[in-house]
Amino acid sequence: MTLTLNEREIINELSPVYFPNELDIAKRLFLPIAQASDSFDCMSGYFSSHVLAELAGPLAILFKKPSSSGRFLISPCLSESDQKALLEAYSQGESIYEFLVDEEEINQDKFKNSTLEVMKFLIARKRLDIRIVLMKKGMMHAKIWNFNTPWGKVVIHGSGNATKSGLMTNFEQLVFSREWESDSSRAIVKAYEERFSSFWDGNREDAYTLRLNDRTVSDILKKVAASITDTQYQKLVEDLGKYMEDNPESTRLKIPSWLSYRDGDYRHQGEAVDAWLANSCRGTLEIATGGGKTLTSLVCASLGLKDQEAAILIIAVPTLPLIKQWADDVRNFSVEPLDTEGMGTQKLVQHLRKLIKEHEILPKHSVVIITHDNLKNENVQAILRKYKSKVMLIGDEAHNLGSASFVDDPPENIEFRLALSATPIRQYDPEGTEKLLKYFGDVVYQFPLEEAIGKCLVPFEYVAHKVFLNEEEATRWIELTEKINRLRWSDDTNTKKVVEQLQIRRRAISEAASQKITVFSKEVSKLSDRVHSLAFCTDKNPVQLDAVNLVLKDQGFIYHQITGIETSNKTLMKSLIDSYKIGNIDILTSKRVLDEGFNIPPIKTAFFLASSGTVRTWVQRLGRVLRKSEDTGKEKAVIHDFIVFPPGNSPDYGSLIGGELKRMQWFMNLALKNSSLNKAMTISDSLLSIKEKI
The missing domain is CATH 3.30.870.10 (Endonuclease Chain A)
Known part of the structure; x- marks a missing residue:
């Protein structure tokens, strides 16, 4: 040279x-x-x-x-x-x-x-x-x-x-x-x-x-x-x-330039971010499903950690399929997350240990997406305690973290905490709710369904259908009610647990009422546009899902069920959702697995056969259906609800009438006030009449 x-x-x-x-x-x-x-x-x-x-x-x-x-x-x-x-x-x-x-x-x-x-x-x-x-x-x-x-x-x-x-x-x-x-x-x-x-x-x-x-x-x-x-x-x-x-590598979370979170229909996101930052980077955001909780939380993380040379963001989700959804959103913020889907606890701990060592040499922002179960694991918490820089936790669907296994011994070393939930209050569990809010911080911002509908969610028509318990179902309902009434006044802890199990079994009767299949078959046959439909079935009785699938098969629908089997196979799941979005599958049938987190905007017609008694489930399922869809130009959605009536006016049916009436009134209050509501109002009046008699 x-x-x-x-x-x-x-x-x-x-x-x-x-x-x-x-x-x-x-x-x-x-x-x-x-x-x-x-x-x-x-x-x-x-x-x-x-x-x-x-x-x-x-x-x-x-x-x-x-x-x-x-x-x-x-x-x-x-x-x-x-x-x-x-x-x-x-x-x-x-x-x-x-x-x-x-x-x-x-x-x-x-x-x-x-x-x-x-x-x-x-x-x-x-x-x-x-x-x-x-x-x-x-x-x-x-x-x-x-x-x-x-x-x-x-x-x-x-x-x-x-x-x-x-x-x-x-x-x-x-x-x-x-x-x-x-x-x-x-x-x-x-x-x-x-x-x-x-x-x-x-x-x-x-x-x-x-x-x-x-x-x-x-x-x-x-x-x-x-x-x-x-x-x-x-x-x-x-x-x-x-x-x-x-392709310069970004080592910090960065808000994407296309994200407008301070104006338009999503300006509530900016208000939520400001509220969380003002509360010392702690707190709970109560934002309606479909209101952009995921992006809001990542903006919080980007701004909260912007002065940190090194930081780890832990995102805890309730189910494995949600890991991929979150990973896609995180990539928009210029960081490639650690995707832990299918990763055992031992391997996760090894990855975290390696990540912490890398940060000692190469300070940067890293994002790790794990399940709630991973977050509760002591080995995972122990390795995070060794990290000397800032750790932030985003708890997705945080109400699920209110169980004793988490709130009785949460990771206190995590300084920045953000809980996301459309329904942070744990129904029938005030102690769990109190501990959850004590750890993450009180609700600092609310954007309920009432405000979201018409802005970032489409309005909906509420169509109610009357169904009756048959003789066998009515008999079992009364038998369980009598057992519950004999035990419910006991203060014994074990007896209370028995009562809870009996109440679940009783609720399963109304959720799986056989006449729902008959009415469903009649109503689904009337659909002029079959695509982008969804049927929520009970998870308390597998017979209902099988019966719904059989109805769809007999009527020539192209359908596919989504259960734990499907969601455990991410390749299959992606294929099903992609096919559904473009209209190659008419209707999805599901149990509980689609209640939380899944983002399938084209859904426009939903059949709620599983008449859950918890407000959280109503909110989550409604949020699945009301998301805006730019691809299909969806302007509204239609909700079909199946209202269970008893065969008589016995006081033993008091909880059934009260539960069905409460759910109807909740949906009717949010629904479009047009002629589609007439049938629901008539059914509601009938329930009120029975309630007065018993």
Whole structure:
């Protein structure tokens, strides 16, 4: 290589101090040094499978010349048990590839796969060598780049890691030293060179140095595509460099520019955000289903954590399918979340441990989406307690967290807390409600259904249908009522539990009343437009769902049920929902699994066969149906409710009449006041008449 005097002058004129986030560090520092160098040594106390992507920028610069070579001393982010496993595998000559690379993650990411292709080429050509350092105590935390130039050695050292974020994005400091400029600079370069050699050669008592043994190299070479040519390699390096320029990695939550949360039909979101921030980043948001709770909470997180260099946002959801829905929304805020769907507790803890170690070296915002059960797990809480920076918790459908298993021992180390629920008050559980609000904070903002309908939710027609208990159902109802009446006055805890079980069994009778199927069959046959319909069935009796499906089959509907079986298969679930949205499936039938969280805006006709007695269920199911749909231009929805009547006026039916009347009045109060309500008003008057007689 022929160098001009000008190139040496450029090296001599480089500043001794750099702050990477304030300038293009690759262009201003690494590029001129790489152009004048033929080899480098990098000692970095940070490495994980994520670093493959982050190293792409430096690789694209440093290995652009055919003659360049490099050596990396790296320290993986591993737990103590993983370190032991790595050492054992290495001592037996086994491959340690799995400890360095998350193969599943790479296979899903074309960019990271390309980066591995480049590394494969360099290792195969013996231009790149990597050795792993494991300290016997602590961690190798150095951040040093040594370069060989024709005039001597130069060193870049400081807080910037051998990663894209460490070198180009974070507020870090880098110091540049030339060994020929002074005795002190020469001493710095020599000290770093000696330390690198001592680790590289394995001459230290305080650390293990592991080479990439034959099996590891073999795995690296076979885990990627076939061998590439010199020309293909040059193209890959150029593409990686361009990718890094065009796709700067965001390390903080950022509100998307398209999100208008302070004006229009969704201006309540901005009001909710302000209320939560004003309450010291704690509190409960009571926002109607369909009112944009998810985006509101992520705006809260973005603003609440904006001054935090490092932070972990934990989002706890009630069911596994909601993890994917939340992940899609989180990506809009410039952070790729950790998707834990299908991940066991042990693996989750390992990921959290690795994440915390990464944050010690590379401060950033990370988002982890877990289930409520994961949040309650002591091992998960224990690892989060070890995190020294800010943790924020978003509890989705937080009313479900009011159970004793959570509120009796919640994670107090989490400072920022946000509960989301359309119905935060736990019906029949004032103690659980009190503890839940004490942990997350009181309700700081309300946007009820009454306000949401007509703004961010479409209005609805309420169509009621009268059904009767048959003789067998009526007899069982009276038998259970008599048992309940005999026991309900007891203060004994066990007896109270028995009463609760009897009440559930009694409620199941009305929810699964057989005449509902007859009326449903008649009403569903009248549909002039079959698509985008939904039938909610009881989860207390599987016979009802089977009967509904049989009716639809006999009438030639294209239908599919959504139960726990379907939701446990995310590929199947996505396929079903996509088909339903475009009209290839007429009607979905479901039990409880669609009550919370699912976002299927095209639904316009719903049959509520499962007449639950809890307000929360009414709110959740109504929210499923009233969401606006830009794709279909939905202007209103239709709710069909099945009102159960007793065969007589016995006082034993008092709870049945009271429950049905309460639900009807709730829906009628929210519904469109037009002729569609006439039938419901007539049925309501009939219930009132019976109530007066008993």
